[in-house]
Amino acid sequence: MERATLRDVARLAGVSVATASKALNGQPQVRASTREKVMQAASQLDFSPNTHAQALITQRTGTVGLLTSDLEGRFSIPILMGAEDAFGTDQTSVFLCDARGDSIREKHHLRALLSRRVDGLIVVGARPDSRPSLGRDLPVPVIYAYAPSDDPADLSLVSDNEGGGRLAVDHLIRCGRRKIAHITGDATYGAAQDRARGALDRLAQEGLSVAGGEVWFGMWSEAWGRGATRMLLERCPDVDAIFAGSDEIARGVVDVLHEERLDVPGQVAVVGYDNWTILAANARPPLTTVDLNLEQLGRVAAQRLFAAIGGTLGSGIEKFPGRLVTRESTASLR
Amino acid sequence: MERATLRDVARLAGVSVATASKALNGQPQVRASTREKVMQAASQLDFSPNTHAQALITQRTGTVGLLTSDLEGRFSIPILMGAEDAFGTDQTSVFLCDARGDSIREKHHLRALLSRRVDGLIVVGARPDSRPSLGRDLPVPVIYAYAPSDDPADLSLVSDNEGGGRLAVDHLIRCGRRKIAHITGDATYGAAQDRARGALDRLAQEGLSVAGGEVWFGMWSEAWGRGATRMLLERCPDVDAIFAGSDEIARGVVDVLHEERLDVPGQVAVVGYDNWTILAANARPPLTTVDLNLEQLGRVAAQRLFAAIGGTLGSGIEKFPGRLVTRESTASLR
DNA sequence: TCAACTGCCGAAAAGGTTTTCAGGAACGTA
DNA sequence: TACGTTCCTGAAAACCTTTTCGGCAGTTGA
Numbered sequence: 001m002e003r004a005t006l007r008d009v010a011r012l013a014g015v016s017v018a019t020a021s022k023a024l025n026g027q028p029q030v031r032a033s034t035r036e037k038v039m040q041a042a043s044q045l046d047f048s049p050n051t052h053a054q055a056l057i058t059q060r061t062g063t064v065g066l067l068t069s070d071l072e073g074r075f076s077i078p079i080l081m082g083a084e085d086a087f088g089t090d091q092t093s094v095f096l097c098d099a100r101g102d103s104i105r106e107k108h109h110l111r112a113l114l115s116r117r118v119d120g121l122i123v124v125g126a127r128p129d130s131r132p133s134l135g136r137d138l139p140v141p142v143i144y145a146y147a148p149s150d151d152p153a154d155l156s157l158v159s160d161n162e163g164g165g166r167l168a169v170d171h172l173i174r175c176g177r178r179k180i181a182h183i184t185g186d187a188t189y190g191a192a193q194d195r196a197r198g199a200l201d202r203l204a205q206e207g208l209s210v211a212g213g214e215v216w217f218g219m220w221s222e223a224w225g226r227g228a229t230r231m232l233l234e235r236c237p238d239v240d241a242i243f244a245g246s247d248e249i250a251r252g253v254v255d256v257l258h259e260e261r262l263d264v265p266g267q268v269a270v271v272g273y274d275n276w277t278i279l280a281a282n283a284r285p286p287l288t289t290v291d292l293n294l295e296q297l298g299r300v301a302a303q304r305l306f307a308a309i310g311g312t313l314g315s316g317i318e319k320f321p322g323r324l325v326t327r328e329s330t331a332s333l334r
Numbered sequence: 335m336e337r338a339t340l341r342d343v344a345r346l347a348g349v350s351v352a353t354a355s356k357a358l359n360g361q362p363q364v365r366a367s368t369r370e371k372v373m374q375a376a377s378q379l380d381f382s383p384n385t386h387a388q389a390l391i392t393q394r395t396g397t398v399g400l401l402t403s404d405l406e407g408r409f410s411i412p413i414l415m416g417a418e419d420a421f422g423t424d425q426t427s428v429f430l431c432d433a434r435g436d437s438i439r440e441k442h443h444l445r446a447l448l449s450r451r452v453d454g455l456i457v458v459g460a461r462p463d464s465r466p467s468l469g470r471d472l473p474v475p476v477i478y479a480y481a482p483s484d485d486p487a488d489l490s491l492v493s494d495n496e497g498g499g500r501l502a503v504d505h506l507i508r509c510g511r512r513k514i515a516h517i518t519g520d521a522t523y524g525a526a527q528d529r530a531r532g533a534l535d536r537l538a539q540e541g542l543s544v545a546g547g548e549v550w551f552g553m554w555s556e557a558w559g560r561g562a563t564r565m566l567l568e569r570c571p572d573v574d575a576i577f578a579g580s581d582e583i584a585r586g587v588v589d590v591l592h593e594e595r596l597d598v599p600g601q602v603a604v605v606g607y608d609n610w611t612i613l614a615a616n617a618r619p620p621l622t623t624v625d626l627n628l629e630q631l632g633r634v635a636a637q638r639l640f641a642a643i644g645g646t647l648g649s650g651i652e653k654f655p656g657r658l659v660t661r662e663s664t665a666s667l668r
Numbered sequence: 669t670c671a672a673c674t675g676c677c678g679a680a681a682a683g684g685t686t687t688t689c690a691g692g693a694a695c696g697t698a
Numbered sequence: 699t700a701c702g703t704t705c706c707t708g709a710a711a712a713c714c715t716t717t718t719c720g721g722c723a724g725t726t727g728a
Contacts, residue, residue, distance in 0.1 A: 003473060005684060005685085006686095007685095017686095018686080018687080018707075018709075018710090021685065021686060021687085022686090022687090030707080031705080031706060034707085048445060049449065050390070050451060050683085050684050051386075051449055051451070052386040052389040052451060052684080052685090053386075053686085053713085054684085055386040055713090056712090056713040056714065056715095057685055057687080057712070058713090061386070063429075063450075066430070071411060072411070077406070077411065081405050081406065085432075088431075093429050093447075093450060094430050094431075095397075095428065095429060096400070096428050096430040097427070097428075109422075111382065112425065115385055116385045116427060223616075248616070278582075278612070282557075339713095340715060340716095349678085350677070350678045351678090352679075352680090352717080353677055355716060356717090363676060364676070365675080368676080368677085383714085386713090386714080386715090387714035390715075390716095391682070391714085391715055393683085669728100672725100672727080673726070674724085674725075674726090675723090676722090677720105677721090678719100678720095678722105679718105679721100680717100680719090680720105681717090682716085682717085683716095684713105685713090686711100687710100687712085688712100689709090690707105690708090690709085690710105691706105691707090692707080692708100695703080696702090698699100698701085
C-alpha cells in the first residue's frame with residue numbers, strides 16, 4: 001500500500017500543494033468549497049501527513065521521551081500510564097526507554113531521544129529517593145517524576161510520603177485506636193523516613209507516642225512484616241493498630257496476627273501503603289492502604305511538560321498527596 | 335542550547351556538507367585525514383543528525399510502534415521489556431501506545447503511528463485469546479504477541495499453554511504424585527482449556543485420570559482457589575497434588591490446605607502458573623510454577639520484526655514453550 | 669606527450685510539508 | 699474608464715540530510 005503525499009491530494013483536488021496544506025490545517029484564507037474538495041481528496045486517498053516533514057519545518061515533533069529506570073518495578077507503570085493517557089488526547093506520542101538502572105544505558109537513550117528531537121522528557125526513577133540530574137543544558141524541558149532530581153534547579157514531581165504517613169495514622173486515630181505501631185522498610189529509603197515522620201507527627205499531635213517504643217525499620221518484605229510483628233507483640237501485646245510501610249509488609253503483619261489469633265480489625269487494625277491491588281485487595285481481610293496516586297502524578301507531569309514546551313519549566317520539588325483507600329482491615333473500635 | 339546541523343559541522347571542518355555526511359557515515363570515498371577533521375568538528379559541536387531529515391530521505395525511521403491493550407495487566411510488561419531490550423541495542427526506538435482495551439482508541443493510535451511512519455508494529459493483547467486483526471493492507475509489517483490475530487495470514491507469537499500444562503503435570507508425576515487435580519480459571523479462556531488439555535494429556539500418557547474426576551474451571555482468583563480446593567478435598571480427600579491454573583489460584587489453594595492442616599508439599603504438592611514473582615515467591619511455601627517466558631517472546635517479536643522490515647513476514651501462530659520454576663511447594667513423595 | 673585511470677570532493681536534487689509573498693480575479697467606487 | 703479593495707490561489711523558499719554524478723588533480727601506461 002503506497003502512501004499518498006500532499007502532492008497527490010492536491011493533484012486530485014485540482015489545487016496546489018500550498019492550498020491543500022492550508023485547507024487541511026484549517027487556515028482561514030481558503031474558500032469553503034475548495035476546502036471541501038481537498039478534504040474529500042485527502043480522505044479518498046487516506047492521506048496522513050508525514051510527521052517527519054512537518055517536524056523538519058515546524059521544529060516540533062509532537063513526541064516526548066519517557067526515560068524509566070526500571071519498568072519491572074510496579075511504580076513506573078502507573079506513572080507511565082498516566083503520562084501516556086494525558087498525551088494520548090493530544091497528538092503527542094511517547095518514546096519509551098528503559099535504562100534498567102544502568103547510567104550508561106541511560107546516556108545512550110538520552111542521546112537517541114535528543115537526536116529524535118523529542119519536545120520534552122519525563123524521567124521516572126526506580127526508588128523514591130533522589131537521582132542524578134540529566135544536566136542543565138539540555139535543549140528540551142525535563143520533568144523528574146517519582147524520584148526527584150538531585151539538582152534543585154530541575155522540576156521534580158514526587159509523592160508526599162510524610163503526608164501519607166499522617167493520613168494513615170489519622171485514620172487509625174479516628175477509628176479510636178490509641179496504641180499504634182509502625183513497621184516499615186529499609187531505613188535508608190527517604191520514603192521510609194518520611195512516612196515515619198508523618199506518622200509520628202500525627203501521633204504527637206494527639207499526645208500519643210508510637211506503640212512498641214520505636215518505629216520498626218527493616219525490609220520491604222512480607223517476611224520482615226512477620227518477624228517485626230512477632231517482636232512487636234512480645235514487647236507490646238496490647239497494640240491495637242499497626243501501620244505498615246508497604247502492602248507487602250502489611251500482608252506479613254496480618255499473617256502473624258492471624259497466627260496469634262488476634263482479630264483484624266476487631267482487636268488490631270492494619271493499614272498498608274501503596275495500594276498494590278493484587279496484595280491489598282486479596283488479603284484477608286482486604287487491606288486499608290494509602291494509594292500514591294501515581295497515575296495522577298504521571299498525568300500532571302505530562303501536562304506540565306506540555307505547557308512548558310517552548311517555554312521554561314519551574315523548578316524545585318512538588319509533592320503530590322496520597323489518598324486513603326479504606327477496606328476491611330480497619331474499623332472503629334467497639 | 336542550540337543544535338548544530340551538518341552545515342555547521344561542514345563549515346567548521348572546512349568541507350562541504352556532502353563530504354561531511356559521507357565522513358560521518360563511514361562512506362569510503364573520503365580521505366582519512368578529512369574524515370578525522372569532520373569527526374572532530376562533529377564531536378566539538380556535539381552534533382547528532384536530525385533523524386527526521388534522515389527519515390525523509392532514507393524512508394526508514396528506526397521506530398516501531400508497540401500497541402498494547404492493557405498496560406495495567408502484568409502480561410504486557412515483560413513482553414514490552416523484552417522488545418524494548420532487543421531494539422535498544424540497535425538504533426530503534428519504541429513508541430508506546432496503550433489502547434486501554436478500546437478499539438476506537440486503538441484505531442486512533444494506529445493512525446498516529448502510521449502517520450509517524452513507523453517501520454513496524456507489535457501488537458500485544460490483553461488476554462491470551464485471539465483478537466481482531468489490524469487488517470491486511472497495512473504499509474508496514476505487524477507482529478501479534480501474546481494474543482494471536484484472528485486472521486491466519488498474520489504472524490502471531492504466543493505462549494504454549496498446552497505444553498505448559500504438560501510441563502506442570504510431568505513435574506508432579508516425576509515427584510511421585512498419582513492423584514493429581516487441576517483447579518483453573520475461566521473456562522471461556524482458551525488458555526485455561528489449553529493448559530487443561532496439556533495436563534490431561536500427560537496424565538493419560540501415564541494411564542492416570544484427573545483427581546476429583548474433572549477439571550475445576552472457575553475464576554482467576556484467590557477466592558476461587560480456596561472454594562474449589564474445599565470442594566475438591568470433600569470429594570477426594572486423598573489428593574496428593576494440585577495443579578493450579580494461575581499463581582493467584584495457587585495462593586488460594588495453599589491457604590485452604592493450611593487450614594485443613596495438610597502439609598505442603600509433604601502431603602499435597604502444588605504447582606502454580608505464570609511465575610508472578612510477588613505471589614509465587616512470597617507464598618508459604620514458595621510456589622513451584624510455570625514461567626511463560628514472556629520477555630523472550632517480546633525479544634523474539636522484536637527480532638522477527640526487525641528482520642522483516644522492508645521484506646515480508648511469515649504467517650500463522652508460533653508457540654513459545656514455558657519453563658518450570660521449581661520452588662518448595664513441590665517435592666518428591668517420601 | 670597524451671590518454672586513460674584513480675581518488676577525492678562538491679554541486680545539486682530529492683524527500684514532504686509549511687509559510688510567506690506576489691499576483692490574479694471580481695467587485696465596488698470615483 | 700481607471701483604480702483601490704477584498705478574496706483566493708500558487709510559486710518558491712525553507713527545514714536537514716543522503717546520494718548521485720560531474721569534475722578536478724594527480725598518477726599510470728603507452
